[in-house]
Amino acid sequence: MKTYNCIIVGSGIAAMQLANHLSDQSRVLVITKSTRRANNSYRAQGGIAAAIGNEDAPFFHYEDTIKAGCDFQNEKEVRELVENAPALIEQLKNAGLPFDKDKIGQLALGMEGAHSRKRIVHCGGDATGKHMMEHLIASIRPTIDVMENCFVYELIIQPDSKKCIGIKAKDADGNNEVYFSDNVVLAVGGIGGLFSFTSNDSSVAGDGVALAYRAGAEIIDMEFIQFHxxxxxxxxxxxxxxxxxxxxxxxxxxxxxxxxxxxxxxxxxxxxxxxxxxxxxxxxxxxxxxxxxxxxxxxxxxxxxxxxxxxxxxxxxxxxxxxxxxxxxCHFLMGGIAVDSVGQTSIDGLYAIGETAATGVHGANRLASNSLLEGLYYGKKLAIHLNKQIVKIEMDVTSFHPMKTSSLNTPLFPHKKEIQEKMMAFAGIIRTRSELEVLETWLSEYDHPSFIVNSLDEWSIENIQKLFMLQTAKLVVNAALLREESRGAHNREDFSVENKRWGQLHIVQSKNGTEMRERQREHTEIEIYA
CATH class of the missing domain: 3.90.700.10 (Succinate dehydrogenase/fumarate reductase flavoprotein, catalytic domain)
Known part of the structure; x- marks a missing residue:
């Protein structure tokens, strides 16, 4: 039996930051569908936002983040993110990450959209992600297992406790493997692969959202998708x-x-x-x-x-x-898997960090260069949380049957390109009810209740990927139809302004249905000067 204290699905900045901060006593598996360098983090050009300039402070970073996100954030999470940013940069600098410097030897600070001050630190000009990821990859301790080209297609949920206790995966040859763990962390990036025009790596196609949804986790704010x-x-x-x-x-x-x-x-x-x-x-x-x-x-x-x-x-x-x-x-998903302040989902033992998680820091539209910062912050924060609860791996898996036989014939799904083109045309930058309904009808042609509950053990990786794309697309379309307003990255041409009725509500989706939930408005204070 292959057992771990923590299984991390994904290999971007959030995943690698988490792996590097987990205790040496923790047995860890990092598993990714492609290679450890095939992710959005590695492709990131701009940099990391942090208030480290002489005329800057976390307060101003906080204000810019809230404004860019249309005041739809969890204010407490935003405050903690921006206040921790300078220390995270200092730690990376001390660890040897070669940030670019100005003529007097200070960290060079760039300006990006919606920022009120220069606060973007970068490496290699426009190769920040590559330098950051190479640094984190090189720091992974030898005792951590890293498996590439393994496609995770199911989360294992214990029937009695409803706790996530592991994953099912297929290797490059389609062979099935099972891995058990005290904790499973989804850090697989966003949903760029659902659209024909995207900045995302070709491996990024909404797997994390689909995995969590199929397992019964809550998914939130799927209508908020940023287009670069x-x-x-x-x-x-x-x-x-x-x-x-x-x-x-x-x-x-x-x-x-x-x-x-x-x-x-x-x-x-x-x-x-x-x-x-x-x-x-x-x-x-x-x-x-x-x-x-x-x-x-x-x-x-x-x-x-x-x-x-x-x-x-x-x-x-x-x-x-x-x-x-x-x-x-398509560039970035502000919504995703609903999590608490440390990344815990609505399923015990299942966590999510990075772009696949809806942490509440981005609101309706992400501020430029807050994405790498989010991965660094929540990767470390979750590691601290998990390090406090390391226990000897003892789990009862006697009730789990590793492979199931599915009676459902493999369906005929559309080509990936067709999914991407329809999403771009009908659920892209500008949306209308009529176009979303056309897409909803088309997606319903590939809807079958058994797809949610039946085992995918006998399915090919290609068909599972299409299923995940279709299920994630349905979550996007449903949320985009429900939110009858334009807010941030969600542009409804038939509702061109913010609607007060919707202004305070999240759209939460799960296998149990869809509900509207009042967003958190926790009073927070932040000093003007650090």
Missing amino acids: PTLLYINGKTTGLISEAVRGEEARLIDQSGMALMKGKHSLEDLAPRHIVAKEIFHQRAAGNDVYLDISMIAKFEEKFPTITALCNKNGISIESGKIPVAPG
């Missing part, structure tokens, strides 16, 4: 991210005639919150107009943004031309 304004756009496809840090260096969005796109649209113009900029680009492209990022004013662009330069060169875009064609794409 600037993905490289070539021949009708998006091929990679153009970091917001480029606009932080005064690049500006222009239309095909050279006119400034964001002028007069928002007080921050090109550095307005992402949902506002993405919406403007969407409208331009919907009208048949091309949109470009004008970078002609940025001196030594290749030195400041080597990753973006390489991406453009690879796709035949000349940096010397001074213009990069861009379009919005």
Whole structure:
């Protein structure tokens, strides 16, 4: 029997931060469907937000986060996140992470959208995620088991206690394996793979949400999906991210005639919150107009943004031309698996951290560069929590039957590309009831009650992945239909302004049904100066 104190599903920044902070006494398995470098964290360009500048303080970081998220956050969680950010950066710096420095040897601070001050620390110009992940991967202790190319397809729930006691996984050859654990942590990223235009790694497709939902966990705020304004756009496809840090260096969005796109649209113009900029680009492209990022004013662009330069060169875009064609794409899920302050889900023994978890810090729209910060903070916080309860692994698995035979024939699912194209067309940046209902009807054609309860032991990885994508898509569409307002990253063209009736409510979904739950409004105070 393969038993652990903690199984971590995923290999991004939240997963690796957790693994690195778990006690040496804890037996740990990190398991990922692809490789440990195939995740959104590794692809992150911009950096990590932290109030460490002389004219900055956690209070200002808090204000910017709340404003960007349309005041839909758990204020206590936001306060703790921003107050812990400077210490987390200091710890990484002391551990040898090579943050970029300015001319006088201090940490270089960048500006990004919706921030009131320069507070983005970065590595290698626009390769922060790569440097961060290589640092964390190198720090993993040899006694931690790391399994790559293993697809987790089911959470094992003990019938009597309803506690999560392990996982089922398929290796690259489709062979089934079972692993038991005191605690299971989902840290598998977001849902970018549900959409045809996305900045996400190709392995990211909503697995965490689907796994938790199928096991009976609560899923929350699935309508809040951030679309990054600037993905490289070539021949009708998006091929990679153009970091917001480029606009932080005064690049500006222009239309095909050279006119400034964001002028007069928002007080921050090109550095307005992402949902506002993405919406403007969407409208331009919907009208048949091309949109470009004008970078002609940025001196030594290749030195400041080597990753973006390489991406453009690879796709035949000349940096010397001074213009990069861009379009919005799915970037980040603000909702996800409902968790408490340490990542505990509604199922005992099951935790979630990182983008797959709805921690309450992002509200209706995430502030730029708060994602890597969230992974660092909650990865360490959960490790501290789990380290307090390490016990000798003794679990009763006599009632568990490792593999079940399913009487349900494998269904004929649509191609992944068709799911992605329909999600982009009908549940993307701008939504309407009529389009969402069209998508809801199409998704219902692949709906079968047995898909929730039947074992997937005999299914192929490809069909399980499609099932997960369809189930996660249904959660998104249902929530987007229910929230009859526009708030943050949720844009309903038929309800263009915030609706007070919906302003205080979360949409919570589980196998038991859907409910509206009053959001937490815990009074919190934060000092203006750190």
